[in-house]
Amino acid sequence: MVMMVADNAATALFIDTNILVYANVAEAPLHQQAISALQRAHQHGRSLWLSRQVLREFAAVRSRPQSFTHAAEPAVIVERLRFFENNFNVADETSAVSSCLQKLIIDIPLGGKQVHDANIVATMLAFDIPTLLTHNHGDFERYAAFITIEGITG
Numbered sequence: 001m002v003m004m005v006a007d008n009a010a011t012a013l014f015i016d017t018n019i020l021v022y023a024n025v026a027e028a029p030l031h032q033q034a035i036s037a038l039q040r041a042h043q044h045g046r047s048l049w050l051s052r053q054v055l056r057e058f059a060a061v062r063s064r065p066q067s068f069t070h071a072a073e074p075a076v077i078v079e080r081l082r083f084f085e086n087n088f089n090v091a092d093e094t095s096a097v098s099s100c101l102q103k104l105i106i107d108i109p110l111g112g113k114q115v116h117d118a119n120i121v122a123t124m125l126a127f128d129i130p131t132l133l134t135h136n137h138g139d140f141e142r143y144a145a146f147i148t149i150e151g152i153t154g
Helices: 017-024 031-043 052-062 074-087 095-107 114-126 137-143
Strands: 013-015 048-051 089-091 131-133 148-150
Touching: 013 114, 017 031, 017 052, 031 048, 031 131, 048 052, 048 114, 052 074, 052 089, 052 114, 095 114, 114 131, 114 137, 137 148
Parallel strands: 013 048, 013 131, 048 089, 131 148
Antiparallel strands: none
8 A cells, every 4th residue: 555645744734624614714703814824834835734534524514504604505515625625635544544543542541522633633643744733722732742733823
């Protein structure tokens, strides 16, 4: 099996679902901060990564009403998913990701919904992506020995 590794791995950046939602919904509370963070990363030549999990989570969030906006129309959601697939690197869920997830489950106390965040970290490790851009710092602090966490607010 050929393992795909992030180009320019030292500066590769994994984009969490909340950043995509904020960047794609003008009414979102951190819309401009998310846009600015993505633009800065792009201007600095960082390779921007998503995973299939993040794409599914984006579709789930945008298909239901939020406190700051209504549910998006299905065609709009699909258009955004296609845009992401064409403009970001997308990490597939491979056996290497599963192996990393299994190791994290053993090494770090976690359970329930925390497995979803652990799977993001496992994807990052499997694809050699060192940094996560997220607004949910607290959800990922337990993985600080494995990844670097960047935020969108100062």
